[in-house]
Amino acid sequence: MNFLNLLSEIEQVDPEVYDRLDSRRRVFKHLSGVGQKLSAAALPLFVGAVFNKAYGQTSGGQTVLDVLNFALKLEYLEMYFYRQNAGLQGRVSAINYLALFTFADDETKHVAFLRSTIAALGGTPIADPTAAQFDYSGARISSTNTAGPFGDWRTNPATYLALAQTFEDLGVRAYKGAAPQLMANKTVLTAALGIHGVEARHASHIRSMRRGGINSSNPSPSVPAAPYSALPKSWISGTDNGGAGGGTTLSAYTTPVYGAGVGTSFPADDNVVQGGVTLSGSSLPNASGFPAAAFSEAFDEGLDVATVSTIARLFTVATSTLF
Known part of the structure; x- marks a missing residue:
């Protein structure tokens, strides 16, 4: 050995x-x-x-099957979101609309894979929550609980893509956070990291769509502009000013996606400490002049189940106990 x-x-x-x-x-x-x-x-x-x-003590008592069923919940959230894109037809470029269908197909395949894997391992996949369990308007914490701040998500491309970025960035962090808990099954770990890679590509593409403009046939001709809420980079930079809703009334929904989780193993996305070493232009040779964001961008930070659940719950109906 x-x-x-x-x-x-x-x-x-x-x-x-x-x-x-x-x-x-x-x-x-x-x-x-x-x-x-x-x-x-x-x-x-x-x-x-x-x-x-x-x-042994980092999984919170979760088994491989627990992790996979939690991932399945997130995949359902994304799958039903992307399936409801008909209202965007004619409001975005043809190539951008096709991309959304591709994402929906990917998420459907992820759901099927997770269900079959859980069953093959002797577990029971969660019941299909159906689209009725989700409220992508965010009404769950709305003061009226009837219309959330993303109320026009079905027909407003800007709102739709802001939500898409939020869900994809959350999914990437969730898979990264769960990876150590799948160490006991290398085959499952490899497959889960494959899904993680697909989610990361989705996130990057959506960011380029937002930056390039909804009607552009070239998703990313524009230059990213700080603070990155409206014109994001194709990857997370620091905490992205709270993501797609940063600096607005939507920040309560999007900012936690990039923040710290529970425990020291889940720092915020602007973390620059890796392996106990603080990365900076002054601490590394030949790296002078690089901003802190450059170092945080080089690493992905995972997020724990409890924090991911709290965020995902915002996009379910008030009676849902899915998350």
């Missing part, structure tokens, strides 16, 4: 693996004496104990 290669592979998915185990220096200090103290037969037990310390 090449333990160092194993750590390196896990670090690709979970850069905080050393922090979960112990400090990097102490990990290698412990490993330096492993060969002298343990027989080959005992080494797997040692490795198991190490990773139990790293991940």
